[in-house]
Amino acid sequence: MNGEAVAAPQKRMPIFTRSVKGKFRRFKWGMLVLAYAVYFLLPWLPWAREGGPSQPILFDIPGRRFYVFDLVMYPQDVLWLAMLLFIAAVFLFFVTGLVGRAFCGYYCFQTLWTDFFIWIESKIQGERPARIRLHKQPWNAEKALKLGATHVAWLLLSFWTAFTFVVYYAPADQLLREFFIGTAPPAAYMTAGILTLATYLAAGFMREQICAFVCPYGRFQSVMYAPQTLAVHYDVRRGEGEKGRLVPRQGLKTLEERHAQGHGDCVDCGYCVQVCPAGIDIRDGLQYRCISCGLCIDACNQIMDSAGFPRGLIRYDSEENLARPVPAKPHVELRNFRVIGYGIALALMIGFLVYNIATHQPLAVVVNQVRQPLYTTLANGDVRDAYHIRITNSSRRDEVYAISAQGLPVGALQLAFHEVPIKTGRSVEVYAWVRLGPQQAAEISRFHFVVTPRSEPDKAWTGVARFFSAAGEADGDNE
Numbered sequence: 001m002n003g004e005a006v007a008a009p010q011k012r013m014p015i016f017t018r019s020v021k022g023k024f025r026r027f028k029w030g031m032l033v034l035a036y037a038v039y040f041l042l043p044w045l046p047w048a049r050e051g052g053p054s055q056p057i058l059f060d061i062p063g064r065r066f067y068v069f070d071l072v073m074y075p076q077d078v079l080w081l082a083m084l085l086f087i088a089a090v091f092l093f094f095v096t097g098l099v100g101r102a103f104c105g106y107y108c109f110q111t112l113w114t115d116f117f118i119w120i121e122s123k124i125q126g127e128r129p130a131r132i133r134l135h136k137q138p139w140n141a142e143k144a145l146k147l148g149a150t151h152v153a154w155l156l157l158s159f160w161t162a163f164t165f166v167v168y169y170a171p172a173d174q175l176l177r178e179f180f181i182g183t184a185p186p187a188a189y190m191t192a193g194i195l196t197l198a199t200y201l202a203a204g205f206m207r208e209q210i211c212a213f214v215c216p217y218g219r220f221q222s223v224m225y226a227p228q229t230l231a232v233h234y235d236v237r238r239g240e241g242e243k244g245r246l247v248p249r250q251g252l253k254t255l256e257e258r259h260a261q262g263h264g265d266c267v268d269c270g271y272c273v274q275v276c277p278a279g280i281d282i283r284d285g286l287q288y289r290c291i292s293c294g295l296c297i298d299a300c301n302q303i304m305d306s307a308g309f310p311r312g313l314i315r316y317d318s319e320e321n322l323a324r325p326v327p328a329k330p331h332v333e334l335r336n337f338r339v340i341g342y343g344i345a346l347a348l349m350i351g352f353l354v355y356n357i358a359t360h361q362p363l364a365v366v367v368n369q370v371r372q373p374l375y376t377t378l379a380n381g382d383v384r385d386a387y388h389i390r391i392t393n394s395s396r397r398d399e400v401y402a403i404s405a406q407g408l409p410v411g412a413l414q415l416a417f418h419e420v421p422i423k424t425g426r427s428v429e430v431y432a433w434v435r436l437g438p439q440q441a442a443e444i445s446r447f448h449f450v451v452t453p454r455s456e457p458d459k460a461w462t463g464v465a466r467f468f469s470a471a472g473e474a475d476g477d478n479e
């Protein structure tokens with residue numbers, strides 16, 4: 001990447017991109033359709049789930065449960081979410097090490113929504129020259145109509161994007177009904193309003209400014225580049241020759257003529273600049289604003305085809321390959337220490353997450369000893385310790401749990417409830433006391449609590465607990 005300084009945000013000059021055809025453009029459309037289909041359709045698909053909502057993904061904040069297909073996550077499973085975020089970050093580093101900022105160019109939400117906004121703009125206002133003309137012309141009926149229609153379409157898409165986001169946090173059918181008759185929770189209207197505005201501004205107005213000045217990834221992605229990393233490059237030696245690029249003219253139309261006179265293959269048509277959503281000229285070298293979308297490759301290939309020159313003047317290539325006297329065919333290079341490191345970290349984290357989910361227990365119990373006081377000596381010399389037992393039903397159905405103890409004499413365990421019914425995903429706290437005679441208190445320092453699900457006794461939880469008394473501790477409180 002060249003050593004240009006990161007410029008401060010300035011007054012934005014609107015970029016009017018020109019349409020282009022080619023394999024990268026088709027790939028981008030494919031990714032957009034896939035991403036939109038997943039994002040917009042997922043909340044509305046039916047999903048059979050015992051004792052839960054019938055939509056595939058639901059982040060039930062009031063119920064403190066996240067439903068992701070057949071996986072149900074509770075607050076205590078927050079580790080999974082943290083792991084997922086780590087995996088996503090390392091995967092991003094891994095991809096960047098291989099193919100540069102490809103994520104930005106093809107799958108980032110900012111790119112996908114900006115792309116679709118530009119498509120709407122071009123369908124209503126016309127191709128690049130028509131849009132530039134419209135922008136420059138004074139206000140009249142045509143301008144008001146076309147710009148008005150564009151902004152209405154942008155706002156509708158922004159609203160549906162925002163509403164879909166909200167639907168991931170509430171039962172979709174119910175929210176749809178309530179939202180439009182005005183009885184949905186205020187948080188739903190607020191979130192939808194803020195996100196509508198954010199989408200409209202980010203994809204309609206700020207566009208490439210978000211990638212250049214707001215997104216932190218754009219700033220630090222260069223540290224993940226290695227000389228072997230593929231990125232969109234202009235082949236300077238081929239494009240410029242000895243005497244530079246030149247518009248074709250008489251005697252400078254064929255490759256032989258151009259090369260004989262020291263000129264490169266770039267015919268300085270500017271098409272690669274006109275299609276660039278970042279508004280840059282890739283011929284100035286790799287730049288931090290470039291999102292590796294490949295549209296300039298499509299544009300240049302089109303020009304090369306029409307001139308009868310070989311394709312690939314702009315291409316995905318690595319700095320290492322371009323520096324060779326005769327560059328080889330560009331390819332994804334896995335033998336790169338950084339990429340190997342990211343790959344190993346990724347495999348380890350995915351393995352840990354899968355193991356964690358596969359061995360997930362449907363019952364979580366936490367026993368805390370009451371420490372104020374640590375123990376109580378009763379008038380007859382008996383010693384009593386108190387405990388809080390928090391039981392969480394992480395299974396998919398309501399359950400009744402029986403609480404007992406092992407390693408204590410009969411009658412030593414006193415409970416507020418011996419059996420507790422707990423709804424799926426909920427927690428209940430139970431108080432327990434253990435009372436031992438002076439002799440037993442001197443002998444018993446540990447015992448086990450046992451929590452048994454009534455419907456699955458073989459899945460009982462057993463956990464060790466300590467018994468404190470004057471025999472084991474120097475101080476205590478007398479009743």
Ligand code: SF4
Nearest residue numbers: 276290291293294296
């Ligand atoms: S320079 Fe090329 S790859 Fe980079 S953002 Fe512009 S069009 Fe996309």
Ligand code: SF4
Nearest residue numbers: 266267269270272300
């Ligand atoms: S599209 Fe290709 S030929 Fe045209 S200016 Fe860009 S690099 Fe040169």
